[in-house]
Amino acid sequence: xxxxxxxxxxxxxxxxxxxxxxxxxxxxxxxxxxxxxxxxxxxxxxxxxxxxxxxxxxxxxxxxxxxxxxxxxxxxxxxxxxxxxxxxxxxxxxxxxxxxxxxxxxxxxxxxxxxxxxxxxxxxxxxxxxxxxxxxxxxxxxxxxxxxxxxxxxxxxxxxxxxxxxxxxxxxxxxxxxxxxxxxxxxxxxxxxxxxxxxxxxxxxxxxxxxxxxxxxxxxxxxxxxxxxxxxxxxxxxxxxxxxxxxxxxxxxxxxxxxxxxxxxxxxxxxxxxxxxxxxxxxxxxxxxxxxxxxxxxxxxxxxxxxxxxxxxxxxxxxxxxxxxxxxxxxxxxxxxxxxxxxxxxxxxxxxxxxxxxxxxxxxxxxxxxxxxxxxxxxxxxxxxxxxxxxxxxxxxxxxxxxxxxxxxxxxxxxxxxxxxxxx
Amino acid sequence: xxxxxxxxxxxxxxxxxxxxxxxxxxxxxxxxxxxxxxxxxxxxxxxxxxxxxxxxxxxxxxxxxxxxxxxxxxxxxxxxxxxxxxxxxxxxxxxxxxxxxxxxxxxxxxxxxxxxxxxxxxxxxxxxxxxxxxxxxxxxxxxxxxxxxxxxxxxxxxxxxxxxxx
Numbered sequence: 001x002x003x004x005x006x007x008x009x010x011x012x013x014x015x016x017x018x019x020x021x022x023x024x025x026x027x028x029x030x031x032x033x034x035x036x037x038x039x040x041x042x043x044x045x046x047x048x049x050x051x052x053x054x055x056x057x058x059x060x061x062x063x064x065x066x067x068x069x070x071x072x073x074x075x076x077x078x079x080x081x082x083x084x085x086x087x088x089x090x091x092x093x094x095x096x097x098x099x100x101x102x103x104x105x106x107x108x109x110x111x112x113x114x115x116x117x118x119x120x121x122x123x124x125x126x127x128x129x130x131x132x133x134x135x136x137x138x139x140x141x142x143x144x145x146x147x148x149x150x151x152x153x154x155x156x157x158x159x160x161x162x163x164x165x166x167x168x169x170x171x172x173x174x175x176x177x178x179x180x181x182x183x184x185x186x187x188x189x190x191x192x193x194x195x196x197x198x199x200x201x202x203x204x205x206x207x208x209x210x211x212x213x214x215x216x217x218x219x220x221x222x223x224x225x226x227x228x229x230x231x232x233x234x235x236x237x238x239x240x241x242x243x244x245x246x247x248x249x250x251x252x253x254x255x256x257x258x259x260x261x262x263x264x265x266x267x268x269x270x271x272x273x274x275x276x277x278x279x280x281x282x283x284x285x286x287x288x289x290x291x292x293x294x295x296x297x298x299x300x301x302x303x304x305x306x307x308x309x310x311x312x313x314x315x316x317x318x319x320x321x322x323x324x325x326x327x328x329x330x331x332x333x334x335x336x337x338x339x340x341x342x343x344x345x346x347x348x349x350x351x352x353x354x355x356x357x358x359x360x361x362x363x364x365x366x367x368x369x370x371x372x373x374x375x376x377x378x379x380x381x382x383x384x385x386x387x388x389x390x391x392x393x394x395x396x397x398x399x400x401x402x403x404x405x406x407x408x409x410x411x412x413x414x415x416x417x418x419x420x421x422x423x424x
Numbered sequence: 425x426x427x428x429x430x431x432x433x434x435x436x437x438x439x440x441x442x443x444x445x446x447x448x449x450x451x452x453x454x455x456x457x458x459x460x461x462x463x464x465x466x467x468x469x470x471x472x473x474x475x476x477x478x479x480x481x482x483x484x485x486x487x488x489x490x491x492x493x494x495x496x497x498x499x500x501x502x503x504x505x506x507x508x509x510x511x512x513x514x515x516x517x518x519x520x521x522x523x524x525x526x527x528x529x530x531x532x533x534x535x536x537x538x539x540x541x542x543x544x545x546x547x548x549x550x551x552x553x554x555x556x557x558x559x560x561x562x563x564x565x566x567x568x569x570x571x572x573x574x575x576x577x578x579x580x581x582x583x584x585x586x587x588x589x590x
Contacts, residue, residue, distance in 0.1 A: 023567050025587045036450050040493050043453065048581035066450050073451030121491040121515060137493035137519035139577045147586050151567060185437055186485035190514050219488065221514055274437065361446040382441040382489065384465040389445075 002249030004157040005224045006192040009132040009246055013115045020156040020253070030058050030109055030116045031144040034100050036065045036361070037119035037137070039077045042084045044142035054148030056090040058109065062100035063093065064356040070364035098329025098355040101125040101213065101297035106331060108239025112227040113246045117144050121216045122297050122379065128205065128212035129235065130227035130245055132192075135216060155221050156255040157192045157248075158183075162199035164263035169414035171307070172207035173299055173377065173397035175199065176214045177268040181278030183258070189219030191255060194248060199262045200225060205234040206303040213298045214379050217275040267412050269375075270395040273383040281400055281412045288320070289394075290372040292405035294350075295326030296360045299377035299398050302335050308402035309341035311416050317349035318408030324366045325350045326358030348406075362387030375404045425526065425545035427505035429477035433537040434466060438482050439489035440516060442466050444498040446490075458494055459501035476503040479543065481535050483509065487516020496520040506543055508532055508550070521568045524576035529562040545572075 001019065003011065011018050014026040031054075033041045038061045053059045061081050069075040078095075085092035093103050101122055110116055110126050116133035117123065119141040126133035136150065144150050160179060166172075193215050200208065208225055215223025225231075227245035235243065267281040294300070294308050305327065317323045325345055327333035333355050336342045346352060353359075359366035360378040367387035368374050374386060374393045381393035396404070399413035406416070442465050444458055452458065463470040463480075480499060486509035487495060496519050499507065506526035510533075520527040526545055535541065539554040550559040564572065567589045574580040580588070 023565065023590060025590055036446070036490075036492060039453050040497075044578055047578040049585070065446075071451065077450070077453070119491055119493075121489065123491075135491040135515055137491050137496075137515060137522060139493060139522040140518060143577055143581060143587070146581070149587060151587060151589050153565070185488060186511065186513070189485065189511065219485065219513060361450075363446060363450050367447075380441070380489065382439050384445050384447075385441050387445075387447045389465045 002251030004192070004252040004254065005194055005246050005248050006132050006157060006222060007154060009113055009115055010152060010154050012113065018154045020154050022154045023151065024154065025149050025151045026115060027149055028117050028144050029114045030104065031141060032060050032062065032100055032104055032123070033119035033138070033141050034065055035063045035078060035081060037141065038081050040138035041119055041141045041145065042080060044139045045145055048142055048146060050142065050146040053088050053090055053145045056088070059090050059145055060104070061085050061092045062103060063095055064099050065361050066363040067095040067354055067356040096330060096354055098332070099297045099300060099357055102300065102328035102332065105129060106238050106329060108235065108241065111235050111239065111241065111243040112231070113244060117141060117150055122213050124215040124220065124222050125209055125213040125297060127215060127222050127224040128208040129231060130225060132222050132224065134221050155190055155192045157194055158188050159194045159196065159254045159257045161257065161259040162195065162197035162262050163259060164261050165199050165202045166262055166265060169399065170265050170267055171397040171399060172203055172210045174265060174268040175262055176211045177270050177278050177395065178265060180214060180217050180276050183218040185217065185274060185276040186219040191220050193220045193223040195223060195225050201228065204303060205230045206301045209301065210298055217379060267397060267400050267414065269400065269410065270381055272381055272392040272394065275380060275395065281396065281410065284394065284410050285412055287373060287410045288408060289375045289404050289410060290320065291322045291324065291366060291368055291374045292401050293324050293359055293366065293374060293376035293378060294398055294401050295328065295358045296378040297328065298379040300326055300328030300332065302332050304377065304398040305332070305336045305341045305345070306339065307398045309344040311399060311402040311413065312348035312406065313344040315348055315406055317405045320408050321405050322366065323350040323405040324353060324359055326353045326365070327355045329355050359386055375401050375410060377401050427477055427543045429475065429479055429505055429541065431479050431481040431535050431537060431539045431541055432470070432474065433535065434480065434482040436483035437485045437488055438466070440487055440492050440495040441489055443487065443495040444492065449492055449494040455494070455497045455501040458498045462498040462502045471502055474502055474504060477505045479541055480504050480507045481532050482507070483532065484511045486512050488513035491515045493519045493523060496523050496525040500525045508535070521572050522577040524572065526572065530559045534559055
């Protein structure tokens with residue numbers, strides 16, 4: 001019987017031919033936790049009688065959510081993580097290295113056909129590398145650290161076909177926001193998504209990460225894409241390993257197939273306080289913004305900084321707006337400096353913060369004030385998400401965020417001079 | 425596993441940021457301290473309204489959002505005995521079972537705020553004592569029932585030295 005991508009990957013990791021609905025214990029290739037989830041995982045590891053991690057080369061802890069530490073409580077949890085990694089002799093990505101979902105792909109240890117668990121809901125990001133990667137809680141993660149395995153219910157798959165290509169000034173972030181608006185916040189709960197079609201094929205690898213990153217915002221367990229020459233070229237920067245791409249079988253069974261023509265899509269925005277509360281930017285254009293955020297695991301990559309720098313170069317951020325930029329990793333930061341993007345952004349008035357999660361999770365680096373509107377490239381706009389439940393968070397593409405930072409109000413980036421010459 | 429308490433009602437899509445905000449959860453492993461802030465963004469008085477054994481009752485997609493296990497733990501440490509919802513987000517659902525917080529899928533439209541409930545997880549029966557009706561319960565998958573009966577995934581690991589599920 002023909003299989004979906006995720007059925008193939010779980011089959012190859014469980015030694016059984018599995019299909020949607022089966023429950024199996026499968027081997028995992030890589031296990032990761034961050035500073036919001038690792039401390040509980042370490043406690044669970046000890047509580048479960050764990051002694052050593054299953055494979056020192058295939059586990060990592062990442063300090064990215066509150067990096068550098070904003071207070072003594074966080075500092076003591078960071079110390080606990082460092083001591084655990086040192087004692088078990090595996091790598092910990094420390095302050096300044098970046099966001100876990102940029103670092104794990106950059107490690108070269110995850111690629112087509114991999115099975116990854118991470119104690120962070122946006123672990124689904126590596127689906128853009130044709131992997132099955134999913135977010136878990138701390139106790140599941142501790143089980144993975146000890147056993148190198150986890151139990152899974154093999155999910156059904158919804159196939160999302162994006163036909164035609166995106167118009168100029170419209171980016172992968174606009175597409176995924178639109179799709180979440182269509183599918184809704186729980187429209188794919190317990191399912192995997194397969195994203196396919198001409199628009200996905202035409203996208204850069206970096207743009208694809210943005211799409212895969214937000215699968216969980218429709219409730220999905222994972223969001224996978226085919227690996228093509230762009231995927232393999234991206235991986236070759238970080239690894240010499242030969243990966244074999246996984247394709248869905250021709251007769252694979254899908255719970256739903258959704259088809260969209262994306263050629264007329266406009267820039268999109270998710271309004272407070274739901275990620276599926278999506279409208280075209282023009283519907284909310286003109287709303288004053290106090291803070292603009294560029295970064296996060298969704299849109300902190302080099303291409304995102306390039307797009308924003310292209311809009312902001314030689315101009316000044318509006319005097320009523322704080323523009324906060326968090327590169328996704330140290331490598332992205334260095335590359336962006338070499339390309340001159342950081343120079344353009346800082347000259348325009350941006351505040352650059354440590355590579356990491358930045359202000360997205362509300363611990364530091366830009367907690368908004370009561371009544372303020374924030375426009376952000378992040379993936380969540382829940383009430384209180386950025387640390388103040390009286391602030392309003394709008395989610396948009398790097399282009400929309402940069403354009404809005406310039407004008408001081410939510411702005412369709414296609415209205416900016418020169419923008420339509422930029423491509424994604 | 426029989427629980428007796430009253431219903432505290434919430435709507436659809438209660439996310440884990442609402443259950444326990446990121447601004448608290450990154451600072452501490454003291455779950456009793458976190459529990460004081462449970463559901464704070466939806467109801468600042470919630471923790472004080474709960475009597476031991478009460479239930480959180482919600483609509484669809486309860487626990488969506490982040491993977492933070494502090495969410496089910498904060499609920500558990502607030503002395504809530506179980507969460508009843510029309511449906512749950514998947515990571516929260518796993519985390520709840522792994523940490524020993526019972527989660528039950530049922531038609532919560534038949535429960536009003538303040539209703540007195542009797543939840544029998546062994547027989548899979550919910551009795552709304554106020555409305556004098558029994559609500560059918562969607563049974564847990566066998567794997568999860570086994571973990572819950574062992575007291576969570578950690579006791580399961582201690583008992584078997586690893587996974588012993590399938």
